[in-house]
Amino acid sequence: MTVEPNDLTMRPITGREELDLFSRLPYVLDDELADDLTAGRRLPEWMWVALRGDQLVARAAWWCPTSDDAPFLLDVFDLDDRDGDGVDAGVKLLRAAMAEVVPAGARPPEYIRMVPPDWRETPAARRVVEDRMAALEQLGAALLVERLRLEWRPGTPVPDPSGRLVFRPVGDTEEMISLMTSVLDGTLDAHSRDDLSRMSAREAAAAHYEEELARYRSPHDWWRVATLPDGEPVGFVTPARNDYNAIIGYIAVLPKHRGNGYIDDILAEGTRILAAQGVPRIRAATDVGNVPMANAFRRAGYVDFERSINMTWP
Template sequence: MLAIRTARPDELPALVTFPDDAPRNTATAAYLTGLLESGCTRPDWCLVAESEGRLAGCVVLWTIPGRDVPMDIVLLEPGDPDTGRALLASAAERARALGAPNQGHVLDTPAQAPQFQRDPQLRQALLADAGFIVARDGIRYERSAGDALPTQDERLHWRPLADLGEAPFVELLADTFTDTADSIFQTEVAEHGLRGAAERQVAGMLEMDHQPGWFEIGYDAEGTPVAISMPARTASSAVIGLVAVAKIGRGRGYATAAVARGTRVLVDAGFDAIRGDCDAGNIGMARAFQRAGYRTFAHRKMYTRPL
């Protein structure tokens, strides 16, 4: 008999473990510990599937620290198809009861720490059956400790949000959204309009872990705002976050300049390993990461479903 329930305190943070797979078990437990400590999840958001006295699967609800409504699911261990379907149904029910209008999930290939999402074909089938659709087919990039810092673009001077306020970021981002190649932003614009989408993105970035001086606008020699750099930190890594280039600045390498700027900000803050991602169809952004010295390390599909 399969039962889906909240994990007991003694089952945290390990949840489901696998024999002879200490690297996976250790990394996953450390990741969940970080999520709990940062407020990205809560003990009552950690669900397990129990069958015949053993844990057969798990799923965890996730949100941005400070929010009371879960946004996504992480640490999905579906076990077999029946267990996976039951876990996804319970995750939807729990999130819906907490006021979530929709739910997201990301699937990275190849499988890697900290979530170790093995059996991607099974996961994709379960997500589709549960009503998830692909919101973005993306590429992930990273740099490591010891990598050379990208050259800073001396054509731009940077001013932080702490001096400028939010309005210039919203205005510039709305301008970049008129012809964005990113599917996530396209969906936001279709639903909320240019300014509404820009306001939502800036608000979302402000909720991420960052320092006041990290979010900046780059100005060219004439004083025209042409680029946005918004690096941040997640529970598992430092990230480039959000990069955008004004229409007037396209084709001049300013996306690379923004990635280089965000990288320098994070390295100066003590982070050596930095990650970033973009839509697979956003060729300009992909080139910017590559020119700034980043390497492709995974493909990421971002899923969403209404609740």
């Protein structure tokens, strides 16, 4: 426990019995916290509060995939927006918590914040976003990207196959990683570009596979490689389920085949596979700046329901 001279007490929660305390500052992920604790995606020692007496003035929490023992994302960070020194309290809380949660010498986990699509046009929402970003910036984080979060809903038409492409299951892990390596050439994705600044394309693809795709709890035989009729690969899609929703996990067209509209066929195939499972929704995301991919999702009937702010440390 850390106590500041101004009587700000900062500590992790003691367990799920303090979830009501932690949830006094509302956020869209609150309904997932209890299940995440049960599944081991969160630990009480990763869920910190800053208290002034009985008042919760800031909170922060980290998340990891099931079975991991290190935090993967900082995905809850809230301030009491009625408090005049909320940003200052948030900085102090994060500084104290990160010293305990983040392994010594490790790069701090990425920060992600879900925000309304129109957050810039709504003064109250804009203040919420910018105050939290300001606190993170004081601790060395910088904006990596803003992302669109999209959703397909049952009843939305899915185009019939055009016949231009043939779809088959992915052969094995090596084929998947090789395809992922190829599509990094000329990628518009900010996370991929960040990875490529620190590692080779092959290393980036392998890390992405191990840290995300390999963890999907849905069958890998849902994944599809798109080919021309002669068998030449054009792209791929990985329809899947994560711990919360059906998702289009990864979708891409190989560099030599970009610009031919194949992304529409590939996205339609991934959507068909998931829609056939009777799912209540399909979630997807892409960078705001990746206009071709964003437009493909919209043509396929996916609607923007949210955005995310992603910040990283050097």
